[in-house]
Structure formats: C-alpha cells, structure tokens
Amino acid sequence: xxxxxxxxxxxxxxxxxxxxxxxxxxxxxxxxxxxxxxxxxxxxxxxxxxxxxxxxxxxxxxxxxxxxxxxxxxxxxxxxxxxxxxxxxxxxxxxxxxxxxxxxxxxxxxxxxxxxxxxxxxxxxxxxxxxxxxxxxxxxxxxxxxxxxxxxxxxxxxxxxxxxxxxxxxxxxxxxxxxxxxxxxxxxxxxxxxxxxxxxxxxxxxxxxxxxxxxxxxxxxxxxxxxxxxxxxxxxxxxxxxxxxxxxxxxxxxxxxxxxxxxxxxxxxxxxxxxxxxxxxxxxxxxxxxxxxxxxxxxxxxxxxxxxxxxxxxxxxxxxxxxxxxxxxxxxxxxxxxxxxxxxxxxxxxxxxxxxxxxxxxxxxxxxxxxxxxxxxxxxxxxxxxxxxxxxxxxxxxxxxxxxxxxxxxxxxxxxxxxxxxxxxxxxxxxxxxxxxxxxxx
Amino acid sequence: xxxxxxxxxxxxxxxxxxxxxxxxxxxxxxxxxxxxxxxxxxxxxxxxxxxxxxxxxxxxxxxxxxxxxxxxxxxxxxxxxxxxxxxxxxxxxxxxxxxxxxxxxxxxxxxxxxxxxxxxxxxxxxxxxxxxxxxxxxxxxxxxxxxxxxxxxxxxxxxxxxxxxxxxxxxxxxxxxxxxxxxxxxxxxxxxxxxxxxxxxxxxxxxxxxxxxxxxxxxxxxxxxxxxxxxxxxxxxxxxxxxxxxxxxxxxxxxxxxxxxxxxxxxxxxxxxxxxxxxxxxxxxxxxxxxxxxxxxxxxxxxxxxxxxxxxxxxxxxxxxxxxxxxxxxxxxxxxxxxxxxxxxxxxxxxxxxxxxxxxxxxxxxxxxxxxxxxxxxxxxxxxxxxxxxxxxxxxxxxxxxxxxxxxxxxxxxxxxxxxxxxxxxxxxxxxxxxxxxxxxx
Numbered sequence: 082x083x084x085x086x087x088x089x090x091x092x093x094x095x096x097x098x099x100x101x102x103x104x105x106x107x108x109x110x111x112x113x114x115x116x117x118x119x120x121x122x123x124x125x126x127x128x129x130x131x132x133x134x135x136x137x138x139x140x141x142x143x144x145x146x147x148x149x150x151x152x153x154x155x156x157x158x159x160x161x162x163x164x165x166x167x168x169x170x171x172x173x174x175x176x177x178x179x180x181x182x183x184x185x186x187x188x189x190x191x192x193x194x195x196x197x198x199x200x201x202x203x204x205x206x207x208x209x210x211x212x213x214x215x216x217x218x219x220x221x222x223x224x225x226x227x228x229x230x231x232x233x234x235x236x237x238x239x240x241x242x243x244x245x246x247x248x249x250x251x252x253x254x255x256x257x258x259x260x261x262x263x264x265x266x267x268x269x270x271x272x273x274x275x276x277x278x279x280x281x282x283x284x285x286x287x288x289x290x291x292x293x294x295x296x297x298x299x300x301x302x303x304x305x306x307x308x309x310x311x312x313x314x315x316x317x318x319x320x321x322x323x324x325x326x327x328x329x330x331x332x333x334x335x336x337x338x339x340x341x342x343x344x345x346x347x348x349x350x351x352x353x354x355x356x357x358x359x360x361x362x363x364x365x366x367x368x369x370x371x372x373x374x375x376x377x378x379x380x381x382x383x384x385x386x387x388x389x390x391x392x393x394x395x396x397x398x399x400x401x402x403x404x405x406x407x408x409x410x411x412x413x414x415x416x417x418x419x420x421x422x423x424x425x426x427x428x429x430x431x432x433x434x435x436x437x438x439x440x441x442x443x444x445x446x447x448x449x450x451x452x453x454x455x456x457x458x459x460x461x462x463x464x465x466x467x468x469x470x471x472x473x474x475x476x477x478x479x480x481x482x483x484x485x486x487x488x489x490x491x492x493x494x495x496x497x498x499x500x501x502x503x504x505x506x507x508x509x510x511x512x513x514x515x516x517x518x519x520x521x522x523x
Numbered sequence: 524x525x526x527x528x529x530x531x532x533x534x535x536x537x538x539x540x541x542x543x544x545x546x547x548x549x550x551x552x553x554x555x556x557x558x559x560x561x562x563x564x565x566x567x568x569x570x571x572x573x574x575x576x577x578x579x580x581x582x583x584x585x586x587x588x589x590x591x592x593x594x595x596x597x598x599x600x601x602x603x604x605x606x607x608x609x610x611x612x613x614x615x616x617x618x619x620x621x622x623x624x625x626x627x628x629x630x631x632x633x634x635x636x637x638x639x640x641x642x643x644x645x646x647x648x649x650x651x652x653x654x655x656x657x658x659x660x661x662x663x664x665x666x667x668x669x670x671x672x673x674x675x676x677x678x679x680x681x682x683x684x685x686x687x688x689x690x691x692x693x694x695x696x697x698x699x700x701x702x703x704x705x706x707x708x709x710x711x712x713x714x715x716x717x718x719x720x721x722x723x724x725x726x727x728x729x730x731x732x733x734x735x736x737x738x739x740x741x742x743x744x745x746x747x748x749x750x751x752x753x754x755x756x757x758x759x760x761x762x763x764x765x766x767x768x769x770x771x772x773x774x775x776x777x778x779x780x781x782x783x784x785x786x787x788x789x790x791x792x793x794x795x796x797x798x799x800x801x802x803x804x805x806x807x808x809x810x811x812x813x814x815x816x817x818x819x820x821x822x823x824x825x826x827x828x829x830x831x832x833x834x835x836x837x838x839x840x841x842x843x844x845x846x847x848x849x850x851x852x853x854x855x856x857x858x859x860x861x862x863x864x865x866x867x868x869x870x871x872x873x874x875x876x877x878x879x880x881x882x883x884x885x886x887x888x889x890x891x892x893x894x895x896x897x898x899x900x901x902x903x904x905x906x907x908x909x910x911x912x913x914x915x916x917x918x919x920x921x922x923x924x925x926x927x928x929x930x931x932x933x934x935x936x937x938x939x940x941x942x943x944x945x946x947x948x949x950x951x952x953x954x955x956x957x958x959x960x961x962x963x964x965x
Contacts, residue, residue: 098717099695101688103728105716106752110730114747116737123733148695161720169751207737214731215715218691219698246543249660250847252701253541253590255694256661273657274547275540278603286545288552289656291565291854294870295558295649305556309611310548321873395847404841405692412733428736431763 133513141224231266575955583666673708
C-alpha cells in the first residue's frame with residue numbers, strides 16, 4: 082500500500098515501531114530456538130466490560146488493517162534497532178523481509194462484544210503474529226473505548242444531533258481516531274478537520290467566545306459572523322448575557338438564524354428560556370445547540386429540554402470514565418512442533434490472581450431468543466452447533482496477508498446501530514448493570 | 524523545518540488540520556470584518572486541578588513547538604478546505620501564506636502548575652493566534668495528564684525503577700507522547716520502541732507469557748531465552764507455578780540471572796516469597812520486577828516489598844483516573860482597534876456556570892517562604908513586584924515566529940524533579956487534598 086493512500090494529516094511510513102521492545106526479543110529468542118515458525122493462534126478478548134457497562138463496541142478494525150499492511154521494517158527502523166542493539170543480526174535480517182502472511186479473523190467493526198468474545202483472531206507463525214500484538218491492542222483498546230461511550234451517548238440523544246468536539250481534550254492523533262470511533266458509535270458530525278480529511282466525516286463549527294471578545298461589542302461580532310457565514314450560522318449566545326444575546330442574534334440575523342449555542346450555565350433551564358424567547362421573536366426554526374461538559378447522563382437529562390443538538394468533548398474522547406478497553410492478545414493455540422502439518426494444541430496461562438484465559442482456537446455466535454433478540458454470546462472451541470452456524474460472528478479480515486474486508490465507515494456505523502438494536506432493551510439503560518447477555522462457553 | 528527532522532515513525536507533513544472547524548470560520552469572519560489583525564493575547568490555563576490532586580505538571584511544550592513550526596496549509600489541505608467549502612477564497616489565500624509570526628511564552632516544560640497558572644501565552648494577530656488553539660490544547664492536555672500521573676508514581680516509587688509499558692492501552696501515537704511525558708514525570712525506561720526512536724528514551728523488554736506457552740515446557744522457554752538474551756535477562760515466572768518457575772529460572776540461568784518478572788497474584792506476598800527463594804538459591808543479585816495493573820497507590824503499597832522495578836501501563840497512560848487536564852485557551856486581551864499601535868484591553872467572558880476567567884495579559888511567579896519552599900503561585904496583570912522579579916515562571920519559547928527554547932528531554936526531566944522538590948512536603952502525599960500552594964491574584 083502506498084502510504085500516501087492513508088491520507089493526510091499523517092503519513093505513517095511504517096507502523097512497525099508501534100511495538101513493545103519485548104516482541105522483538107521474543108522473536109530473537111524464538112528464531113534461535115527454532116520455535117519462531119510454530120503455527121500459532123492469538124486471540125484478542127477482554128475478561129470483563131468496564132464496571133457497569135452492558136455491552137462493548139468493536140471499533141478500530143479498519144485501522145488495524147491499515148496498521149498490518151504498513152507493518153514493515155525499513156532501513157531507518159533497522160538502523161535504530163541495530164544501533165541500540167535491541168536485536169541481533171539474524172533477527173534484523175528476518176525483520177527486513179517481514180510482512181504478515183497469515184490470516185486474521187474478527188468481529189466485524191461496529192459489532193457489539195461481551196466478556197470473552199474472541200474479538201480478533203490472528204493466525205500464522207509465532208514470529209509473524211507475536212510482532213503485531215502491541216499495535217493491534219493500541220488501536221482496538223483506544224477506539225473501542227471511545228465507540229462504547231459514543232454508543233451510550235447516541236442512545237441517550239435519541240435521534241438528536243451529536244457533534245464530536247473533543248480534539249482539544251486528547252492527543253492530536255488520538256483525536257482523529259476518536260472522531261472515527263464516535264461516528265461509528267452514532268455521532269453525526271465532528272469539529273476535527275483532520276477527521277474530515279482522513280475519514281470523510283462531516284465537519285461543523287462556527288465560533289468561540291474569543292470571536293465575540295475580539296470585537297468591540299457582541300453586536301459587531303454577530304454582524305461580522307452573519308455577514309461572512311450567512312444567516313444559517315450558529316451564534317454563541319453566552320459570552321455576556323444570554324437573553325440579551327438571543328435578542329441581538331435574531332435582530333442581526335433575522336428569524337432565519339440557523340441556531341444558537343449555549344456553552345455554560347444550567348442547560349435545562351437556559352434551553353427552555355431560550356426556546357421560548359426564540360419563539361416569541363418569531364425564530365421558531367432556529368435550533369438550539371448545547372455544549373458544556375456533557376456526558377451520556379447529561380444528554381439523557383436534557384431529553385425533556387428543547388435541545389436540537391449536543392456537542393460532546395471531554396467525556397467522549399476519554400471514554401466517559403473508561404478510556405481504555407482492557408483487551409488482551411493471548412496465544413491460545415500453537416502447533417505441537419515446528420512442522421507446518423503439526424496439529425494445534427490449546428495453551429493458556431495457569432490462572433492466578435484472576436487473569437483467566439481459555440485455551441483453544443475459538444468461534445463465537447450470538448444466540449437469539451424466539452423474538453429474534455440476542456440472548457447469549459456463545460463461545461466455543463469445538464465444532465459449531467448446527468443451530469448457531471448462521472449466527473457466527475467472526476469474519477475473515479486478512480487472508481494470506483491480503484486484506485479482504487475493507488469497508489466504508491457508513492457501513493460500520495449502520496452495523497453498530499443494527500447490532501445494538503438486536504440486544505435486549507436493557508442494553509441501552511444507562512444505569513450500571515451486568516453485561517446485557519451472558520457469555521456461554523461450549 | 525524539514526519534517527524528516529521530526530523522526531520516524533510518523534512524519535507530520537502538517538499539523539494544520541489538527542484544528543477545529545470553527546477556528547477557520549472565525550478566521551474567515553474576522554478577515555471580512557477587519558478584526559483579524561487585531562493584536563491579541565491568548566492564554567492557556569486550567570480553572571482547577573483534577574479532584575484531589577496537589578499539583579499539575581506542564582508537559583508537551585516541546586511538542587507544541589514542533590506543532591507550531593509545522594502548522595502550514597499545503598496544497599492537499601487547501602484543496603480539502605476548498606472542496607468541502609469550509610472557508611471562502613479570501614480565507615484560503617490567507618491560509619496558503621500562513622505561518623505563525625508571533626510570540627509564545629510559557630512555563631518551561633516540567634514545571635509544576637496550579638489553578639490559574641498562565642501555562643502558555645500566545646501573542647500576535649487574532650487570526651494567527653486563534654488557529655493554534657486546538658493543537659496546543661490537544662498536546663498540553665494529553666501530555667500534562669500523563670506527566671502528572673507519572674510524577675505521582677515516581678514519588679511513590681521512591682527511587683526504584685519505573686518502566687512505562689502502556690502502549691497497548693492507548694492510541695498508538697498517543698502512546699509515544701505518553702512515553703515522553705512519563706519520562707518527564709520520572710519514569711526511567713519505556714517498552715515503546717517508537718518512543719525510543721523518536722525521543723531517545725531507553726527501551727526495555729524481554730518476554731511475555733506467549734513465549735513460554737509456544738514452547739513445549741517452561742524449561743525449554745527459559746533455556747531459549749537465556750541462550751539468546753543472556754543470563755542478565757528477565758524471566759517471566761508466573762505462567763504456571765511461581766515457585767517452580769523461580770527454581771527453574773535459577774537452574775537454567777544460574778545465580779547471575781538478571782531479574783524475574785511477576786505479572787499476577789498478590790504482588791506483596793509473592794515478591795517476599797520470591798526474594799527469599801532467590802536468596803536461598805544464591806541468586807542474591809537477581810532483581811524482581813512487578814507489572815500487574817499498578818497505579819501510584821499500588822506502587823506505594825509495595826514500598827515494603829523487595830521489589831526493584833515497577834512496570835506500569837494502563838493507569839499511567841490514562842492519567843490515573845484523569846486522562847485529560849482541562850486546560851483552556853482563552854483570549855485575555857486584544858487591541859482597542861486594528862491599528863498595530865493600539866493599546867491592549869483586557870477581555871473576559873462573563874462568568875455563568877462557574878467558567879470564570881480573568882482578563883489581561885498575565886505574569887506568574889512562585890513565592891517562597893523563609894526556608895526556600897514554595898508558598899504561593901502569584902499571578903498578576905500589572906507590574907511585577909520587585910520581590911518576585913527573579914521568581915517569574917514564564918519564559919519565551921517563540922520570538923517572532925522562531926522557536927527560541929528547544930531543550931533536551933533530560934533537562935526537562937531534571938527540571939520537573941527540582942520543581943517538585945521545591946514544593947511543600949505534602950505535595951507528594953497521595954491522599955486527596957487541595958492544591959499544595961494557593962494561587963494569589965494581584
């Protein structure tokens with residue numbers, strides 16, 4: 082893949098260094114010992130959902146595919162590894178030729194997941210698979226955390242607009258991925274131009290308090306904005322006095338004013354007052370956007386308010402209390418010997434301290450009840466029972482090193498909406514609870 | 524600056540799209556209204572520390588300087604803005620010529636900060652300054668959050684080694700910045716190869732459970748690792764039975780074994796047992812590394828344990844409960860008119876809902892008591908009192924668009940250690956409390 086295809090603002094000439102040091106030292110030791118070529122199966126899963134959450138959201142899969150395609154050790158990277166003596170000459174030679182030639186299966190992006198769901202399965206030689214651990218987990222742990230928060234917020238918003246505006250609250254590139262994950266989870270637009278550029282997500286925005294303050298008066302500021310951006314713009318009305326600003330906004334823009342934005346105060350109260358005032362001024366189609374430290378609970382509490390759209394920043398990009406997803410990448414099976422025909426044997430760390438794993442290459446299916454509603458996440462290592470054969474969740478993403486399942490972001494977004502709609506109704510309750518369906522091992 | 528100087532793994536051809544849509548629409552409206560060229564002063568500050576925290580840590584300043592230098596609207600970016608009709612032709616022409624020509628002052632990186640501290644001050648035309656808001660906040664909010672957590676952890680570790688190993692728990696590029704911030708906060712090494720490459724931070728790592736599991740026995744795995752990585756390596760001893768693994772580790776590597784790593788279980792108890800066992804086996808110099816879901820409290824609780832180094836992941840890169848720093852970027856003063864000689868007037872949003880700001884271009888100084896210990900953060904807008912003149916905190920970072928204060932990361936790291944040491948002793952208590960010194964406005 083030409084890295085230019087990744088698009089601006091960031092070319093990633095290689096993702097190979099988004100890797101923990103120990104992946105390379107394990108590789109070196111395995112190459113020397115002859116275990117590097119053992120056929121292996123690694124799986125990504127989580128032992129638990131964040132406390133109180135009812136379901137998780139798979140996000141980042143598309144970015145994982147980009148990362149795997151660009152996982153190459155070029156001359157600069159090899160020189161670094163040599164100079165720092167991170168690995169030996171044999172390993173450097175192996176890395177210079179590296180490309181992932183194995184298979185990857187996974188839950189399609191946007192699907193929901195539960196404790197123990199085999200979210201992604203990576204198969205190939207031990208050497209080629211172990212190297213991908215860090216970058217795969219980075220992407221999935223981050224993006225899924227944001228998507229899960231976004232999904233709860235979009236349930237709470239109940240069809241009203243949701244603007245992702247958290248770029249300033251997180252790392253500048255995490256922000257771009259967060260915007261993508263938020264869109265998957267049901268957000269409608271983003272403030273982040275890089276996300277618009279890279280992923281085609283619609284971008285929005287008009288003005289901040291600084292724009293009002295740089296002018297001699299609020300009237301000058303509103304007039305300047307309307308003259309440049311048109312009457313359909315959104316005027317920010319809480320720099321000084323909200324009532325006076327709303328009056329002025331309609332005076333300057335006329336009743337065709339697109340929207341007003343409220344960024345502070347008691348939003349429920351202020352939104353009601355502003356709606357009434359707008360209606361009295363004849364601006365009955367002027368919308369109200371609110372944007373002050375919202376999370377899914379605040380969004381839900383504003384359901385009774387005349388709010389047309391919510392802008393969400395901090396709590397979205399930080400996963401609303403759960404900024405990471407605790408997914409792990411574990412070797413679950415490997416060949417009995419380096420022989421490529423050798424059968425796979427399940428492996429697992431012996432449990433101490435609660436870090437349980439279940440060995441073996443897994444399938445997963447979502448069992449439905451008589452009404453077509455999900456009632457269990459079924460995970461198994463043997464043959465798939467006939468009645469679950471067409472409810473299987475894993476799809477092939479990479480085959481012999483080639484990506485075979487790229488898809489547009491809107492497809493992913495629609496899949497998430499459908500997957501969530503297929504869960505029991507209590508899935509979208511915001512109150513804390515257990516996973517909305519149990520995971521059964523067979 | 525040649526973007527190649529930014530180093531791999533990521534070239535940033537431009538940081539200009541790490542920007543909220545509304546910065547550009549404000550620019551467009553201001554250009555049309557004639558307010559774009561008004562001389563302006565923006566300041567970065569936070570209204571509060573995260574709940575219970577005693578001090579904040581400024582981190583990301585060096586990355587902000589890189590971002591400002593690379594803030595250019597190249598042809599691809601301009602084409603995107605044109606096609607999406609984000610701004611008009613006049614604005615596109617202005618952006619094509621953009622480069623920041625103003626001045627930036629700030630707390631030097633690694634300094635501590637408190638509510639109201641003017642952490643960074645950006646001065647120039649309204650147009651050139653307003654554009655930088657998003658990327659400056661992204662960098663500082665993220666990096667400072669991680670550095671603050673790292674600083675608490677390094678206090679708790681009390682001189683023992685601290686390994687940053689959170690790459691898999693956060694966005695792959697946020698991870699690189701997190702590693703840098705952790706180093707500033709007192710961490711000693713990182714697992715993240717990209718951080719080693721980009722910032723020269725020492726990288727470490729040996730093996731994971733997968734390495735043991737891919738071999739037919741723990742003995743085979745240990746032998747493979749020692750043969751390849753030497754007796755000084757760190758063997759992971761909790762895949763099956765810790766006592767048996769420690770016995771085997773010393774049998775395979777001899778008493779020269781570098782270290783053992785424990786990644787699960789009751790670390791206090793297990794560390795004591797393992798130390799005793801190692802001593803009985805003659806491996807008195809073999810170190811013990813622990814790495815299981817640590818935070819500053821767990822690190823502190825292990826002070827009495829024979830632990831030589833801690834590896835910290837999730838809680839470090841997610842800011843130990845506070846993944847962002849709530850810094851804002853506010854217009855605090857602007858010229859009376861577009862005339863370049865016009866005097867500055869202070870401006871501020873009227874407070875409703877607790878979002879208070881104080882207008883005016885600020886200085887800051889840290890006042891000391893008679894023992895040379897900090898006793899107040901003094902922030903003012905008028906002349907600096909004589910007795911505080913040599914305790915001022917802001918230094919010039921950019922002068923007329925040129926970066927004038929680049930510095931090595933070790934200087935920043937040392938500065939943080941010194942700044943923390945200059946605070947009252949209660950600064951490093953882990954218990955919740957108020958900021959360790961008050962902020963006084965004069």
